[in-house]
Amino acid sequence: MKKNRITIFDTTLRDGEQCPGASMNLREKLQVGRQLARMKVDVIEAGFPVISDGDFEAVHTIAREIKGPVIAGLARCVPKDIEVAAEAVKPAGKTRSRIHVFLATSKIHREFKLGKAQDEILRLAVNGVELAKSHVKDVEFSPEDGSRTEPDFLVEVCKAVVAAGATTVNIPDTVGWAVPEEFAALIGRLHDEVPEFRSGKAVISVHCHNDLGLAVANSLAAVRAGARQVECTINGIGERAGNAAMEEVVMSIKTRNDYFGDIECGINAKEIVRSSRLVSRMSGLLVQRSKAIVGENAFAHASGIHQDGVIKKRETYEIINPEDVGWGLSELPLTKHSGRAALSQRLRHLGFKLAEQDVEAVFTRFKVLGDKKKFVYDDDLTAIVGDQITLVPETWQLDYISVCSGNHTVPTATVKLKKRKNAKEFEHLQDAGTGDGPVDAALKAIDRLTKTSGKLIEYAIQAVSHGKDALGEVTIKVNFGDDELVPGKGASTDIIEASARAYLNAVNRFLNTTKPRDERAAQP
Ligand code: KIV
Ligand code: ZN
Numbered sequence: 001m002k003k004n005r006i007t008i009f010d011t012t013l014r015d016g017e018q019c020p021g022a023s024m025n026l027r028e029k030l031q032v033g034r035q036l037a038r039m040k041v042d043v044i045e046a047g048f049p050v051i052s053d054g055d056f057e058a059v060h061t062i063a064r065e066i067k068g069p070v071i072a073g074l075a076r077c078v079p080k081d082i083e084v085a086a087e088a089v090k091p092a093g094k095t096r097s098r099i100h101v102f103l104a105t106s107k108i109h110r111e112f113k114l115g116k117a118q119d120e121i122l123r124l125a126v127n128g129v130e131l132a133k134s135h136v137k138d139v140e141f142s143p144e145d146g147s148r149t150e151p152d153f154l155v156e157v158c159k160a161v162v163a164a165g166a167t168t169v170n171i172p173d174t175v176g177w178a179v180p181e182e183f184a185a186l187i188g189r190l191h192d193e194v195p196e197f198r199s200g201k202a203v204i205s206v207h208c209h210n211d212l213g214l215a216v217a218n219s220l221a222a223v224r225a226g227a228r229q230v231e232c233t234i235n236g237i238g239e240r241a242g243n244a245a246m247e248e249v250v251m252s253i254k255t256r257n258d259y260f261g262d263i264e265c266g267i268n269a270k271e272i273v274r275s276s277r278l279v280s281r282m283s284g285l286l287v288q289r290s291k292a293i294v295g296e297n298a299f300a301h302a303s304g305i306h307q308d309g310v311i312k313k314r315e316t317y318e319i320i321n322p323e324d325v326g327w328g329l330s331e332l333p334l335t336k337h338s339g340r341a342a343l344s345q346r347l348r349h350l351g352f353k354l355a356e357q358d359v360e361a362v363f364t365r366f367k368v369l370g371d372k373k374k375f376v377y378d379d380d381l382t383a384i385v386g387d388q389i390t391l392v393p394e395t396w397q398l399d400y401i402s403v404c405s406g407n408h409t410v411p412t413a414t415v416k417l418k419k420r421k422n423a424k425e426f427e428h429l430q431d432a433g434t435g436d437g438p439v440d441a442a443l444k445a446i447d448r449l450t451k452t453s454g455k456l457i458e459y460a461i462q463a464v465s466h467g468k469d470a471l472g473e474v475t476i477k478v479n480f481g482d483d484e485l486v487p488g489k490g491a492s493t494d495i496i497e498a499s500a501r502a503y504l505n506a507v508n509r510f511l512n513t514t515k516p517r518d519e520r521a522a523q524p
Contacts, residue, residue: 176211336370
């Protein structure tokens with residue numbers, strides 16, 4: 001049977017505006033981008049270039065560094081947005097650059113957000129697509145809030161933007177309103193009424209949000225109805241309740257090929273778990289234990305009846321072989337006796353491409369960890385690398401921390417930090433703080449030294465690997481007074497040290513944040 005290949009369009013890197021609190025820095029985005037390429041996603045939307053210098057830099061760098069996938073930049077139907085997006089994706093070259101323009105089309109958005117009538121929306125959409133087309137061949141248009149747009153008008157918009165040169169029209173369920181049957185009917189209607197969708201000259205895409213927990217179901221229903229691109233994210237991260245989870249979309253199509261028939265996608269499923277962990281670490285958004293495919297419990301069988309069944313025949317209670325999505329594929333753990341070459345080789349195997357000084361820093365922490373733990377697992381290494389990549393320009397570094405705590409003592413932390421004076425020199429500063437508990441005391445000491453005052457809004461700790469000597473990874477969100485939540489991450493076998501590292505990471509991010517561009521607020 002001739003297969004119908006669907007395009008997997010990944011928006012995991014579209015953070016900041018879209019996914020508050022999950023913003024990744026450039027080095028984190030690059031690592032995730034490399035992993036997305038390794039798992040063979042077709043398109044990476046690397047950001048919204050006009051939004052900030054940081055977003056522009058991320059799209060531009062990913063377009064230059066990441067080979068394989070098409071690289072897309074998001075833009076409103078505003079000339080400045082489109083020109084900046086065109087500049088950002090340029091390094092990907094003629095065959096791999098896409099501009100993704102969007103404009104809201106639903107009645108509620110037209111009337112209350114944009115104050116524009118249908119004909120004006122049509123004109124702006126066509127102008128936006130034409131301008132994008134003058135820069136790149138591959139243009140995608142999204143009628144924002146498409147699922148709540150009057151179907152007749154949506155058909156008109158699709159016809160107009162395709163005539164103007166759009167090669168993909170993406171129908172977003174922006175607010176997670178759709179239900180599968182209804183959404184499939186809408187996609188089916190567009191497929192039937194726009195000749196270019198039927199002929200394959202233009203592709204229907206879908207981009208579903210998860211407000212009612214239906215993002216994956218809606219995406220799959222749309223595929224059955226004629227959509228040939230699915231927009232999704234690793235772990236389902238994204239604005240509010242998130243977007244369709246890529247791993248669920250991909251594994252549904254692969255596992256239920258009896259139902260999806262001729263539909264296939266090019267994703268290398270064995271990379272799914274690795275991608276999930278990397279994204280979780282880089283974004284600071286933890287994966288729920290019972291999350292399908294990538295949650296810790298996704299293949300754990302607690303009930304005796306299930307265990308018995310799985311032992312007799314795995315398929316009695318498992319519809320996916322965990323190894324097919326990358327569970328249990330880690331290599332033999334390293335030990336403190338492993339040398340630099342073994343470590344570098346393992347880092348490459350895990351998909352990291354690090355500068356020499358980063359490998360050196362990872363090696364130093366690996367040796368310290370190796371002294372504390374018998375075995376250093378791939379997950380431990382990924383956490384150490386995560387710490388290293390997460391390092392924003394390090395104005396402050398942890399030198400040491402010593403904590404005095406107990407049920408008859410005021411918890412006190414003594415912290416020594418290194419403050420960068422220039423490329424080579426550091427100033428060493430030490431202070432102490434007391435608090436409600438040892439973590440609070442450590443953070444107070446850091447506040448005194450760095451002259452910041454952060455309020456801890458979220459705090460989560462997770463064991464990275466198994467056993468009593470497991471590395472603990474702390475993920476936090478801090479408010480430094482301007483209502484923006486700054487994420488921070490840190491890992492150590494000592495959870496107070498991991499907390500201090502995470503907090504310093506947030507302090508450094510706060511001190512080195514790129515400010516948004518002025519155009520951010522402008523609407524077309
Ligand atoms: O949800 C949405 O409408 C979007 C568009 C920009 C595609 O993210
Ligand atoms: Zn969206």
